[in-house]
Amino acid sequence: MTIKGSGPSGAVLQDTPADDGTTPIVELRAAGKSYGNIRALHGVSLTVRPGQVTCVLGDNGAGKSTLIKIISGLHQHTEGEFLVDGRPVRFGSPREALDAGIATVYQDLATVPLMPVWRNFFLGSEMTRGPWPVRRLDIARMKRTADQELRNMGIVLDDLDQPIGTLSGGQRQSVAIARAVYFGARVLILDEPTAALGVKQSGVVLKYIAAARDRGLGVIFITHNPHHAYMVGDHFSVLRLGTMDLSADRDEVGLEELTNHMAGGAELAALKHELAQVRGVDVEGLPEAEDLQATAPVPATEEGTS
Numbered sequence: 001m002t003i004k005g006s007g008p009s010g011a012v013l014q015d016t017p018a019d020d021g022t023t024p025i026v027e028l029r030a031a032g033k034s035y036g037n038i039r040a041l042h043g044v045s046l047t048v049r050p051g052q053v054t055c056v057l058g059d060n061g062a063g064k065s066t067l068i069k070i071i072s073g074l075h076q077h078t079e080g081e082f083l084v085d086g087r088p089v090r091f092g093s094p095r096e097a098l099d100a101g102i103a104t105v106y107q108d109l110a111t112v113p114l115m116p117v118w119r120n121f122f123l124g125s126e127m128t129r130g131p132w133p134v135r136r137l138d139i140a141r142m143k144r145t146a147d148q149e150l151r152n153m154g155i156v157l158d159d160l161d162q163p164i165g166t167l168s169g170g171q172r173q174s175v176a177i178a179r180a181v182y183f184g185a186r187v188l189i190l191d192e193p194t195a196a197l198g199v200k201q202s203g204v205v206l207k208y209i210a211a212a213r214d215r216g217l218g219v220i221f222i223t224h225n226p227h228h229a230y231m232v233g234d235h236f237s238v239l240r241l242g243t244m245d246l247s248a249d250r251d252e253v254g255l256e257e258l259t260n261h262m263a264g265g266a267e268l269a270a271l272k273h274e275l276a277q278v279r280g281v282d283v284e285g286l287p288e289a290e291d292l293q294a295t296a297p298v299p300a301t302e303e304g305t306s
């Protein structure tokens, strides 16, 4: 790693080529990862540009987490190339990725449920005032800043003193997104942020994904749900068994095709055939592959948090 961070954000890159709008912030070229003998990921190419949402879809075990672990500095790729601002990198830790402006919001958010919202917002990067040895937490400034930053993202909470554990899942994800934006993320990785949420709360999170994109961040949105992906995505990459099954811009793929890629029409047929051998399972009730897009739930978006 040659990139150095600076400032509280750790995201301002020094000594990088001017962004002429063509260099992606993050790029994988035929990247892969093996865990010993297990080849979890192979030949995956992906670009992340400012102000765009790149969706990574795939079934369980498809390699989604492995992919984001490489980008977020938890693991290193064992094949291909990984570039940040057009330069090959190999992060040794998540801290190095963060210093390059790559922030990851994990599904089991690293928050302390009993601590107030504002305290969680600054967790690990608290503002202080006064000289050492009488340096104290600058509570007033942290509260003011957290309030302002949340409002900037359109998130209005009644009381920042309430424990973050009392917020809904969608609101907590939103706070985590606003936090990453404030601390200077240029790339935001969201690992299945809507997986455990209901329709309404998913809408809340999708809204803030769009807000982060509008603030110029490059977003990598990992999801199982093609409907959620299609509501905010500019580019879609579908992984299957560790390889790229589909990589298409929004104007190259429709929701139906995306859903079919995800649902795996051929696999559904095989499953139906298999289940037909099991007594007591009514395969006639299973949808046909082409019916899937009609039966999958369509979440509603909503205005404001609730």
Ligand SMILES: Nc1ncnc2c1ncn2[C@@H]1O[C@H](COP(=O)(O)OP(=O)(O)OP(=O)(O)O)[C@@H](O)[C@H]1O
Binding pocket: 035, 038, 039, 040, 058, 059, 060, 061, 062, 063, 064, 065, 066, 067
């Ligand atoms: N640390 C590891 N050691 C060995 N194999 C691993 C490791 N992590 C993941 N794998 C394997 O790599 C493959 C891809 O796993 P990965 O977790 O990336 O999938 P995923 O798409 O995130 O799945 P899910 O939707 O279940 O989260 C799987 O076959 C998994 O068993």
Ligand SMILES: [Mg+2]
Binding pocket: 064, 065, 066
């Ligand atoms: Mg995963």
